[in-house]
Amino acid sequence: MSSSAHDTQRTDDIGPEQEYLDLLYGRLAAERAQAQDRLAASLRETGGTPQQRSQRESASSLYADRLAQLDAVSEGLLFGRLDLSEPATRYIGRIGLLAEDRDADPLLVDWRAPAARAFYLATAASPQGVRRRRHIRTHGRRVTGVDDEVLDLGAARASGAREDVTGEAALLAALTAARTGRMRDIVETIQAEQDEVIRSPLAGVLVVQGGPGTGKTAVALHRAAYLLYTHRAQLTRHGVLVLGPNDTFLRYISQVLPSLAETGVLLSTLGGLFPGVTARASEPDTVAEIKGRLAMTGVLAAAVRDRQRVADLAVEVDGYELRVPAERVAAAREVARRTGRPHNLARPVFLTEVVHALSEVVAERIGADPLGGENLLDEADLAEIRRELRDDPVVVAAADELWPELTPQELLSGLYGAPERLAAAGADPALYRADDAWSPADVPLLDEAAELLGEDTSAAEAEAERRRRQDIEYAEGVLEIAAGSRSYEFEDEGEERDEQLHATDLVSASRFAERHALADRRTAAERAAADRTWAFGHVIVDEAQELSPMAWRLLMRRCPSRSMTVVGDVAQTSDLSGATSWADVFEPYVSSRWRLTELSVNYRTPAEVMAVAADVLAAIDPALGSAPAVRSAGVDPWARRVAGPDLAAEVVAAARAEAAAIGAGRLGVVVPAALVDELAPALTAALPGVAVGEQPDLLNRVVLLSVKQAKGLEFDAVLLVEPDRIVADSPRGLSDLYVAVTRTTNRLGVLHTAALPKELSALETPAPALSA
Numbered sequence: 001m002s003s004s005a006h007d008t009q010r011t012d013d014i015g016p017e018q019e020y021l022d023l024l025y026g027r028l029a030a031e032r033a034q035a036q037d038r039l040a041a042s043l044r045e046t047g048g049t050p051q052q053r054s055q056r057e058s059a060s061s062l063y064a065d066r067l068a069q070l071d072a073v074s075e076g077l078l079f080g081r082l083d084l085s086e087p088a089t090r091y092i093g094r095i096g097l098l099a100e101d102r103d104a105d106p107l108l109v110d111w112r113a114p115a116a117r118a119f120y121l122a123t124a125a126s127p128q129g130v131r132r133r134r135h136i137r138t139h140g141r142r143v144t145g146v147d148d149e150v151l152d153l154g155a156a157r158a159s160g161a162r163e164d165v166t167g168e169a170a171l172l173a174a175l176t177a178a179r180t181g182r183m184r185d186i187v188e189t190i191q192a193e194q195d196e197v198i199r200s201p202l203a204g205v206l207v208v209q210g211g212p213g214t215g216k217t218a219v220a221l222h223r224a225a226y227l228l229y230t231h232r233a234q235l236t237r238h239g240v241l242v243l244g245p246n247d248t249f250l251r252y253i254s255q256v257l258p259s260l261a262e263t264g265v266l267l268s269t270l271g272g273l274f275p276g277v278t279a280r281a282s283e284p285d286t287v288a289e290i291k292g293r294l295a296m297t298g299v300l301a302a303a304v305r306d307r308q309r310v311a312d313l314a315v316e317v318d319g320y321e322l323r324v325p326a327e328r329v330a331a332a333r334e335v336a337r338r339t340g341r342p343h344n345l346a347r348p349v350f351l352t353e354v355v356h357a358l359s360e361v362v363a364e365r366i367g368a369d370p371l372g373g374e375n376l377l378d379e380a381d382l383a384e385i386r387r388e389l390r391d392d393p394v395v396v397a398a399a400d401e402l403w404p405e406l407t408p409q410e411l412l413s414g415l416y417g418a419p420e421r422l423a424a425a426g427a428d429p430a431l432y433r434a435d436d437a438w439s440p441a442d443v444p445l446l447d448e449a450a451e452l453l454g455e456d457t458s459a460a461e462a463e464a465e466r467r468r469r470q471d472i473e474y475a476e477g478v479l480e481i482a483a484g485s486r487s488y489e490f491e492d493e494g495e496e497r498d499e500q501l502h503a504t505d506l507v508s509a510s511r512f513a514e515r516h517a518l519a520d521r522r523t524a525a526e527r528a529a530a531d532r533t534w535a536f537g538h539v540i541v542d543e544a545q546e547l548s549p550m551a552w553r554l555l556m557r558r559c560p561s562r563s564m565t566v567v568g569d570v571a572q573t574s575d576l577s578g579a580t581s582w583a584d585v586f587e588p589y590v591s592s593r594w595r596l597t598e599l600s601v602n603y604r605t606p607a608e609v610m611a612v613a614a615d616v617l618a619a620i621d622p623a624l625g626s627a628p629a630v631r632s633a634g635v636d637p638w639a640r641r642v643a644g645p646d647l648a649a650e651v652v653a654a655a656r657a658e659a660a661a662i663g664a665g666r667l668g669v670v671v672p673a674a675l676v677d678e679l680a681p682a683l684t685a686a687l688p689g690v691a692v693g694e695q696p697d698l699l700n701r702v703v704l705l706s707v708k709q710a711k712g713l714e715f716d717a718v719l720l721v722e723p724d725r726i727v728a729d730s731p732r733g734l735s736d737l738y739v740a741v742t743r744t745t746n747r748l749g750v751l752h753t754a755a756l757p758k759e760l761s762a763l764e765t766p767a768p769a770l771s772a
């Protein structure tokens with residue numbers, strides 16, 4: 001792709017655009033000052049009815065949000081201008097700014113507003129009322145350049161400009177810029193097919209299938225920003241979840257939404273979706289695959305039933321042994337199970353039944369008529385006996401032995417740690433594990449267990465009530481102190497004194513406690529992160545092909561509205577329990593009511609590398625077509641065979657050369673998982689700033705990582721080591737190889753000690769087209 005006459009860079013237009021940018025920054029500062037004043041005023045106000053208080057709180061959070069928004073866009077505030085045939089001019093930016101005279105046209109149109117859409121969609125063939133589209137490049141508050149496209153079909157044809165790409169020069173600049181280790185937003189150069197996905201309606205399941213580098217991640221994040229803008233009230237209340245494959249990836253994408261002035265989105269991995277558990281342990285892929293099977297629902301249900309035991313129950317109460325036979329315990333269990341309640345909620349029923357049985361034994365012992373008549377105890381006596389038994393810790397402990405209250409963690413570690421429990425639940429013995437380290441594949445199982453066990457919230461409710469009383473007592477104390485200190489503390493401070501007089505004279509302790517109780521100021525995203533049962537307003541899943549059926553089950557529970565955006569590539573699936581067909585994933589939940597859309601252009605990987613990747617893709621599935629690259633890098637990928645003992649030294653030498661070739665960019669050294677530890681010492685000793693480890697820091701210039709870790713990431717250069725082992729390491733090894741070769745934005749080099757996998761044979765003899 002090259003810049004054309006149709007797409008011109010103009011220097012004489014910088015001055016006027018700079019003036020406009022100055023005007024916008026002036027307006028931004030004024031809006032900021034206004035929001036700050038309003039926030040301060042609303043924070044100063046106190047008192048009023050609960051309704052007034054809550055109105056004030058929402059106003060405060062509105063002003064605080066606006067302030068955060070205005071601060072977030074100080075970089076790259078303005079990036080586009082449309083000259084319309086009406087005639088009129090429209091400036092497009094990261095947020096909208098109104099003129100001081102609110103009736104006048106807005107000074108800046110938010111990129112998500114309908115009025116901005118032509119910026120992304122207008123082409124020479126379909127100009128949508130646009131005469132000229134201008135990309136305005138800025139650095140800080142300075143305009144550094146403008147690129148114009150005149151949307152005139154004749155001119156476009158004459159110049160040979162591409163019609164499938166908008167803002168060619170700006171796009172090219174974005175794509176060839178050195179990577180930084182953090183993904184950047186693409187708001188200035190969103191392409192038409194991406195815009196379509198971003199602005200797709202909120203409802204329903206939207207699946208976005210696309211090859212590597214087609215912008216799936218970028219589009220998913222911009223869609224989150226768009227949906228929050230368009231459905232602000234609804235989505236701020238319920239929250240938006242963005243699910244990514246691992247923590248390194250989440251850090252990689254973490255700047256995109258803040259740079260679009262959106263922060264209320266929960267970014268999480270599957271391992272982070274069970275509050276209170278950090279699930280990062282690794283485990284064999286085969287074990288994770290078993291855990292991901294839908295059959296685990298049956299296993300867990302059986303595991304729960306297995307914890308509801310039947311045996312003779314014997315307790316010593318008041319020096320006497322009371323015994324309930326196993327048959328009676330079995331009957332109690334049956335009554336509790338028949339309630340259909342989850343395990344922990346059915347437990348009180350079981351306890352009641354057991355206590356009933358015990359009370360009969362007691363009644364028999366102390367109330368039996370020695371003359372053989374009716375029992376001497378009446379119903380009130382029996383009720384009293386039952387109450388005492390129920391409160392007796394010995395009785396409760398004995399019942400717990402048979403029907404214990406369980407947390408999901410207790411159920412699961414109890415199951416994994418005992419071969420006999422695994423057998424009783426019909427589970428694969430491979431799930432046996434001695435420690436308690438949770439892996440991401442455990443999270444959907446913990447969630448399933450939580451559903452099966454239910455939570456007895458009565459203790460938590462009692463605790464909440466206790467806290468409320470404590471707060472009131474505390475408030476009473478505060479009021480007393482305030483009353484005492486009034487006379488001397490605020491003598492000369494009229495306003496504050498008034499405020500104190502109100503507090504002590506007019507407000508009861510309970511109202512005071514209520515007013516000063518910490519309001520839940522957390523955002524929906526923060527509250528959602530702490531709440532296992534949170535129902536999100538929208539769920540966005542990236543690298544969705546990797547999720548297991550059990551993981552989908554969890555996600556569907558978190559998204560009862562089924563308002564979801566799912567992006568992925570079934571050709572890149574590496575997890576054994578991942579998906580190879582979207583229909584298989586969604587049909588069980590929404591039957592055929594999901595929409596599939598495809599992204600068709602690869603923005604990341606250059607044509608030279610895609611020529612190699614195409615052979616790998618064909619080996620995965622000949623029916624899959626690869627997305628064509630939007631540009632060439634002008635560098636041929638290379639492969640070099642080296643002797644086994646020299647591998648580490650060769651990797652160091654090649655890494656050094658590649659790092660030098662990319663200047664300020666980033667180099668990814670992608671190796672088979674087993675080689676990471678082996679190569680790390682040599683590489684870190686020889687090159688400064690090499691990142692390696694479970695969560696390597698991508699800001700480093702050189703990163704050593706496995707394919708699994710490299711998923712979703714990109715580097716200016718990729719050095720791929722021992723590709724044959726990557727293929728051999730997993731049944732999905734070819735998909736891993738496909739992921740590895742498509743991580744580069746520019747250069748690809750391969751080092752191998754064994755023969756190259758045949759899918760990379762294009763690297764042995766450079767293809768004629770490339771060597772030309």
Ligand SMILES: Nc1ncnc2c1ncn2[C@@H]1O[C@H](COP(=O)(O)OP(=O)(O)OP(=O)(O)O)[C@@H](O)[C@H]1O
Pocket residue numbers: 171174175184185186189190191194210211212213214215216217218219569572603604711712713714742
């Ligand atoms: N319209 C665009 N303008 C500028 N850059 C873009 C555009 N679309 C995509 N890109 C860039 O292309 C690269 C690849 O995008 P992204 O990571 O979203 O692709 P992906 O489809 O998720 O890839 P993969 O499946 O391989 O992980 C990123 O650097 C992204 O910023």
